[in-house]
Amino acid sequence: MAxxxxxxxxxxxMEEGNIVGxxxxxxxxxxxxxxxxxxxxxxxxxELESFQSGTLLYIGQKEGAVPVDGIIAxxxxxxxDYEAQLKEAQAGSGPSAPKEEVKEAPAATSPAPATSAPxxxxxxxxxxxxxxxxxxxxxxxxxxxxxASDAGLNITTIPGTGEGGRIIKKDVEDFIASGGAQAAxxxxxxxxxxxxxxxxxxxxxxxTQMRKVIARRLGESKFTAPHxxxxxxxxxxxxxxxxxxxKKNDIRVSFNDFVVKASAMALKKHPSINSSWxxxxxxxxxxxNIGVAVAVPDGLLVPVINNADQKSMTxxxxxxxxxxxxxxxxxxxxxxxxxxTFTISNLGMFGIExxxxxxxxxxxxxxxxxxxxxxxxxxDGQIVIGNMMKVTLSCDHRTVDGASGxxxxxxxxxxxxxxxxxxx
Numbered sequence: 001m002a003x004x005x006x007x008x009x010x011x012x013x014m015e016e017g018n019i020v021g022x023x024x025x026x027x028x029x030x031x032x033x034x035x036x037x038x039x040x041x042x043x044x045x046x047e048l049e050s051f052q053s054g055t056l057l058y059i060g061q062k063e064g065a066v067p068v069d070g071i072i073a074x075x076x077x078x079x080x081d082y083e084a085q086l087k088e089a090q091a092g093s094g095p096s097a098p099k100e101e102v103k104e105a106p107a108a109t110s111p112a113p114a115t116s117a118p119x120x121x122x123x124x125x126x127x128x129x130x131x132x133x134x135x136x137x138x139x140x141x142x143x144x145x146x147x148a149s150d151a152g153l154n155i156t157t158i159p160g161t162g163e164g165g166r167i168i169k170k171d172v173e174d175f176i177a178s179g180g181a182q183a184a185x186x187x188x189x190x191x192x193x194x195x196x197x198x199x200x201x202x203x204x205x206x207x208t209q210m211r212k213v214i215a216r217r218l219g220e221s222k223f224t225a226p227h228x229x230x231x232x233x234x235x236x237x238x239x240x241x242x243x244x245x246x247k248k249n250d251i252r253v254s255f256n257d258f259v260v261k262a263s264a265m266a267l268k269k270h271p272s273i274n275s276s277w278x279x280x281x282x283x284x285x286x287x288x289n290i291g292v293a294v295a296v297p298d299g300l301l302v303p304v305i306n307n308a309d310q311k312s313m314t315x316x317x318x319x320x321x322x323x324x325x326x327x328x329x330x331x332x333x334x335x336x337x338x339x340x341t342f343t344i345s346n347l348g349m350f351g352i353e354x355x356x357x358x359x360x361x362x363x364x365x366x367x368x369x370x371x372x373x374x375x376x377x378x379x380d381g382q383i384v385i386g387n388m389m390k391v392t393l394s395c396d397h398r399t400v401d402g403a404s405g406x407x408x409x410x411x412x413x414x415x416x417x418x419x420x421x422x423x424x
Contacts, residue, residue, distance in 0.1 A: 002076025003052045004089050007066045010041045010334055016067045017041055018209045020143055028056050030075060037072075038143050040209050045143060045330050050075065057082055065209070140167035147172045210298045221361045225277070226397040229356050232409045234416050236372050236387040242419045256292070256346050257313045257320065259369055259391075261422055262415040264288045264308035267342055270408040274341050276362035277399050291340035291360060292320055294327040301327040302360060304340045313422075348372065354390040364399040365408075368392040389416075 007017050018040040024030055030050045037048045058074035066072055071089055074082050140148070140155055144167045148155040151172070158175045160167035207215075239258050246253055267274040267288045276283045288309045291302040303323035305316060326332045343360040348371035357368040370390040377386035391412070395405045415421050 002057060002074050002080050002082040002085055003054070004071055004085065005036070005050075005052075005073040005075060007039075007068050007070045007072050008048070009068045010039065010046050014041050014068060015213075016065045016070075016209070018065050019061060019063050019072070020045060021063060021141070021145070022059060023141075024050075024056050026056055026059055030054065030056055038141075048072075054078075055080075058086065141169065143169050144172050151176055208298050210301075214299045217361065218358045221359050225359055225361065227356075227359060228395050228397050228402065228405075229392055230395065230402070230405045230409055231354065231390060231392040232413055234389050234391060234413050235377070236389050236416065239416055239419050240372070240387050251314060253313045253317050254320075255348070255372065255389075256344075256369070257317045258416060258419065258422075259346070259367070260290055260292065260305060260308055260316050260320070260344060261311075261313050262412050262419075263342065263344060263367060264290055264305075264311075265415060265422055266408055266411040268309050269411050270404065272404045273365050273395075273400060273408045275364045275399050276341065277364065277396055278362065282399050285341040287341070289339045289341045291337075291343040291363070292323070293343060293345040293357075293360075294324045296328055296330070301332060301337065302340060302343060303327055303332055303336050304338065306339065343367070344369065348389070354392060356392050357394050359394050359396055361396075364396045365405070366394045368394065 010017065020038040020040050022037045023035050024037070030036065031053045032051050034050045035047045036050050036056070039046055039048050052075045054075045055078040056073060057076050057080060060066070060070070060072045071086070074086065076082055140160070144158075145155060147169060148158065148167075153172070153175070155167060155172075158167050158171050160171055236255070239255065243253060243255065243258070271284050274285050274288055276285070287307055290305045290308045292305060294301050294303060303320075303326070305311070305319055305323075308316060311319070323332065323336060326336070340360065340363060343357075343363055343366040345357045345366060346369040347355055348369050351371050353373060354370045355368050357366045359366050368391065370392075372387050372389045374385050375388050376383050377388065378384075379386065391409070393405050393409055395402075
C-alpha cells in the first residue's frame, strides 16, 4: 500500500510549514534518507527526509504553506493506484491536502492521438531554471532562489558552484558576503522591492514563517499574560575584575555567561521563577534550562542551554557561541530550541541601558540585560566610579508575585556582585 507523507511538526511552536521547493519530482525513485523537499518553519529552513522507499507518486503542493499533518506527498509502487487512499485520508480528521497537486503520469497503454500536444516535462525542484537576460537558462536550488529573492538579488548574476553550475545556498551567502548584491528586477507589483547599500529594502516584504510565529506568540504573551516589571542596578566591578583575570589566563567568558550562570543558580534558590503557566496548573521545573535570545536576519531565535546550573561558565560560553552560530546559519535543530524554563535577552552590546522584554511563554519570566556603564556611585561613603548594569525582570503575575521576583533579583545581584559565590 502507498504511504501518505504528511507535514511533520519540526518545532514545538510550528503550526504550518512553508514548502520552499522539492528536490524530487513525481515519478522519481526515492530511498530512505533521500531529501524530498526544503521546508521553512518558524525557526529554520529544514530538509524533509524520506523514510520510505518507492516512487514519488503525488505531490500535494509545489510551494507555499501547508498545515502540520497536511498531506504533502504519496510514495508507493510505480503505477500504483492511490486515489481511493488519498480521498479517504482527505476525508479523515486531519487537515485536508492542499488544493494544488502534482500526480504521476499514468503509464501509456496506447499511442497518443496525433492531435494531442506533446507532453512537457517539468523541471525538477532541485534545479529550477531561471531565465537570464541573454536568454540562457540558469539553474538554482529552491533554497538559493528563495534566499536571493529575500535579499533582493538578481539570481542570474550569482555564480553557481553546484553540479552543472547550479546555484546553491553557499553561492548566495558568498555573493552577499562579497558585497556583490544587486537590486532584483521589478516584479511589476504596486510596491516593488528596492535594494540600497546591499542590505536595505523598501516596499512590501513578504512575511516569513518565523515572523508570523513571532507575531502570534508574542502577541499572545503580551495580551494574555499580565506582565509586571522589576528593575535593579548591579555593581559589576567584581565581575569585571574576575573576567580580566580569566582573560590573562586565556579563559574566555563573556559578561553574558556570568549572567546565565548567576541566573541559573538563582533559579535553583527561587523555583517559583523557574515555572510555567498551563491554564489549569503551574509547573515548577526541577531542571534549569535557560533560553538565550539571538537576533537573526528574519527575527529572533532562542537556543536553549540545558541544565545551566550544572555547567561552568567556560562550558556555557562554548555552548552559547556554538548555538548562536547555528542560529545565524539557520542550522539549529528543534531540540536545541525547546524546553526552556527561563529566558535571557541581552541588548547591552548595543549600548541599551535598560529595556523591558516580552515573556517567552510558557516561561514565567524573562530577564532583560542592559549595558555596563561607568558612572559615579557612593561606596563606603565616598564617590567613586562604578561599572553599573541595569537588569529588568518581566514577570507573569499569574505565577509570580512581586516579592518572589524581588527576592530572585536580590539573589542574582548578590551573585554577580560577588562572583566567587558561583563557585560554591
